Amino acid sequence: MALSLQKDKIRFLLLEGLHDNALKVLEDAGYHNIENISHALDKEELIEKIKDAHFIGIRSRTQLTRDVLEHANKLIGIGCFCIGTNQVDLDAARDLGIPVFNAPFSNTRSVAELVLAEAIMLYRGIPEKNATVHRGGWGKSATNSHEVRGKTIGIVGYGSIGSQLSVLAESFGMKVIYHDAVTKLPLGNAVQVGSLEELLSMADIVTLHVPDVPSTRYMMKAEQFAQMKEGSYFINAARGTCVEIDDLADALESGKILGAAIDVFPKEPKSADEEFESPLRKFDNVILTPHIGGSTQEAQANIGLEVADKFVRYSDQGDTATAVNFPEVSIPFKENSHRLLHIHKNVPGVLSQINRLFAEAGINILAQSLMTEGDVGYLVMDVDYNDSTAALDQLKDVEETIRVRILF
Ligand code: NAI
Numbered sequence: 234m235a236l237s238l239q240k241d242k243i244r245f246l247l248l249e250g251l252h253d254n255a256l257k258v259l260e261d262a263g264y265h266n267i268e269n270i271s272h273a274l275d276k277e278e279l280i281e282k283i284k285d286a287h288f289i290g291i292r293s294r295t296q297l298t299r300d301v302l303e304h305a306n307k308l309i310g311i312g313c314f315c316i317g318t319n320q321v322d323l324d325a326a327r328d329l330g331i332p333v334f335n336a337p338f339s340n341t342r343s344v345a346e347l348v349l350a351e352a353i354m355l356y357r358g359i360p361e362k363n364a365t366v367h368r369g370g371w372g373k374s375a376t377n378s379h380e381v382r383g384k385t386i387g388i389v390g391y392g393s394i395g396s397q398l399s400v401l402a403e404s405f406g407m408k409v410i411y412h413d414a415v416t417k418l419p420l421g422n423a424v425q426v427g428s429l430e431e432l433l434s435m436a437d438i439v440t441l442h443v444p445d446v447p448s449t450r451y452m453m454k455a456e457q458f459a460q461m462k463e464g465s466y467f468i469n470a471a472r473g474t475c476v477e478i479d480d481l482a483d484a485l486e487s488g489k490i491l492g493a494a495i496d497v498f499p500k501e502p503k504s505a506d507e508e509f510e511s512p513l514r515k516f517d518n519v520i521l522t523p524h525i526g527g528s529t530q531e532a533q534a535n536i537g538l539e540v541a542d543k544f545v546r547y548s549d550q551g552d553t554a555t556a557v558n559f560p561e562v563s564i565p566f567k568e569n570s571h572r573l574l575h576i577h578k579n580v581p582g583v584l585s586q587i588n589r590l591f592a593e594a595g596i597n598i599l600a601q602s603l604m605t606e607g608d609v610g611y612l613v614m615d616v617d618y619n620d621s622t623a624a625l626d627q628l629k630d631v632e633e634t635i636r637v638r639i640l641f
Pocket of ligand 1: 446
């Protein structure tokens, strides 16, 4: 149980050299109790440090496993200052009443720009020309060298990145068609086609922007490459598991596909010391990049803003909108009220029990919102500021309580 903490008592542990924007957002919001460490900690150090932290900000190297989190008795929130959240045991965090935030949109534009640049490079045959000149050759020729203007780009997955790319591609004079699992509002003059097969048969260049879900796993294999136009191009900056790489290599070998740009692979090296193995390495007409589609300074800066802002909203208002593992509640603060945040086991009857206890104690609820996810329920309630201490006392009697916090 915790009463509202003074801002200077709320301790932030930031690891792995987060962007300065993260600190700025926290400091501007009045949080100055920040330990900012430029690297990841080993497990023992992490356990020692996390014991005192209310919030922890990490990137991809810090493993927040259940046993680490079980030492984090004061922890209120986790921020992954990146896109992925695999490094955190999300279920364990939820069981312990800790929401996890990330930054899913911060690098959208970076990926879209790279893909458009790759489309242009592929259409000019730059990858193989660049390789030839590096080896001392001089392949000056306009064969298979085209502008992208007037070509049809087929976008598979018209979400954040796909739709952003659609706008950029049109501004270069490309025709945009797309296929998505659901009906999506077309931007500009883009046209949604009925099926992946239809898109593959119409597009001059195909690019994947789908998530890694069962329906996208190996969605591009020999059968789909065969459906593509003769002499077309292929780009994947989505997930490595979407493409059967051996089948892509066969399509490149046969000349069916004239070139490709691949940023993500079914098996990626864990560090720079491990060799990258792929049947695509031998092709000069394939741009290979080490999963850097979203890795730009601008994306890092945006990530710093986005996740730190989510920390502030959760700390100040109990707002869990966009949390990846936790019930999402976001309601405006009522004037002259105190806010109670009640995290509890998701079993029937908790809300009615709380409402009955409050009614018996004569506490009027000014606003109330409950959401559940998995085994956890999250209830946000605003009560008159004169009633908040009594309300907190009532909540202490609710057996299913995991955590309760009061904000004023
Ligand atoms: P998003 O969730 O905004 O969009 C994905 C779209 O794919 C949605 O519109 C969804 O309806 C659609 N979709 C889902 N299943 C489909 C199916 N079977 N067939 C057709 N469409 C389907 O995702 P966002 O942010 O645009 O990211 C797209 C991909 O890009 C993700 O896989 C993400 O991991 C990857 N990514 C890669 C980066 C890199 O560094 N290369 C950086 C950022 C994201």
